Amino acid sequence: MIHKKTKIAMIILLLMVFASGLYAASIADNTVSWLDEKGLSPRLIVFIISMLPIIELRGSIPVAIMLFKIPWFEAVIISILGNMVPIPFLLLFIEWFFKLISKVPIGARFTSWLFARTRRKGKAIERYEAIGLVSFVGIPLPGTGGWTGSLASRIFGISFWKSMLYILLGVCLASAIVTPLSLMGKLAVH
Numbered sequence: 001m002i003h004k005k006t007k008i009a010m011i012i013l014l015l016m017v018f019a020s021g022l023y024a025a026s027i028a029d030n031t032v033s034w035l036d037e038k039g040l041s042p043r044l045i046v047f048i049i050s051m052l053p054i055i056e057l058r059g060s061i062p063v064a065i066m067l068f069k070i071p072w073f074e075a076v077i078i079s080i081l082g083n084m085v086p087i088p089f090l091l092l093f094i095e096w097f098f099k100l101i102s103k104v105p106i107g108a109r110f111t112s113w114l115f116a117r118t119r120r121k122g123k124a125i126e127r128y129e130a131i132g133l134v135s136f137v138g139i140p141l142p143g144t145g146g147w148t149g150s151l152a153s154r155i156f157g158i159s160f161w162k163s164m165l166y167i168l169l170g171v172c173l174a175s176a177i178v179t180p181l182s183l184m185g186k187l188a189v190h
Contacts, residue, residue, distance in 0.1 A: 029063075031048075031049050031052065031055065032045055032049060032063055032067065035048060035049070042064070042067075042068035042070060043064075043068075043070065043074075043078055045063075045068070046060045046063060046064040046068065046070065046075065046078050046079060046082070047060075047078050047079075047081065047082040048082065049063060049082075050078065050079040050080075050081075050082030050083045051082045051083065051085050051086050053145070053147040054145075054147075056083050056145045056146055056147065056171075056174075057076075057079035057080065057082070057083045057171060057174060057175055057178060058140045058145065058174060058178055060075075060078070060079040060082065060083070061075050061076065061079050061175060061178045061179055061182050062178065062181075062182040062185065064078065064079065065179070065182040065183060065185075066182060066185055072179055072182070072183060075179070075182075076175045076179055079175060080168075080171055080172060080175055083145075083146050083171050084146065084167070084168060084171060086146070086147070087146050087150055087163075087164065087167050087168075088160075088164065090146075090147065090150035090151070091150050091153065091154065091160050091163055091164070092160070094150060094151060094154050095154055098111045098115075114151070115155060117143075118148065118151055118152050118155055119155060121136070121143065121144075121148075121152075122136065122152045122155065122156060124136060125152050125153070125156050125158075126156050129156070129158060129162075129166075130162070130166055133149055133152065133153055133158065133163070133166040133167065133170065134166050134169045134170045134173060135170070135173075136148075136149055136152060136170065137149035137166070137167050137169075137170025137171060137173070137174065138169070138170035138171070138172070138173025138174045138177070139173070139174070139177070140174045140177055140178055145174070146167050146170070146171055149163075149166075149167045149170055150163065150167065153166070153167070
């Protein structure tokens with residue numbers, strides 16, 4: 001039997017996951033409309049929005065399933081592939097980018113803020129490395145995902161190939177959480 005506090009914690013987690021999906025989906029709505037006006041195919045739109053920070057696959061899977069009626073398995077594959085496209089580039093060039101923008105005062109403030117925020121949120125990554133990074137990327141909460149996971153992996157000194165593997169596993173975990181929620185939302189709409 002599940003303890004009452006555990007049930008409440010599970011409900012809160014599900015609500016947070018659903019809310020972050022709605023947030024990403026609302027940002028995705030504007031992006032989807034703009035891309036659709038350009039005449040792009042639904043699958044290409046899903047692929048593109050899954051590459052974008054904040055939206056990632058947390059927004060692309062609901063858009064694919066609920067808006068474009070793409071079968072869930074295809075939506076997941078397109079979204080995972082799209083979400084992973086920018087990751088190697090982020091891992092390779094993120095340090096160079098932050099050094100470059102840190103030369104400007106506003107860039108230096110932003111970099112300091114972002115690194116401090118990531119360190120605060122990334123305690124589990126620092127302590128547990130693999131499980132921490134997979135969980136950080138995989139649990140679809142605001143401020144987590146492949147983009148921030150890439151930053152966190154560089155901050156905590158995780159090697160390129162380990163980072164790629166852990167982020168891929170986290171992206172797959174996120175898809176396993178977001179897909180059933182999107183399918184439930186699709187059922188609720190009908």
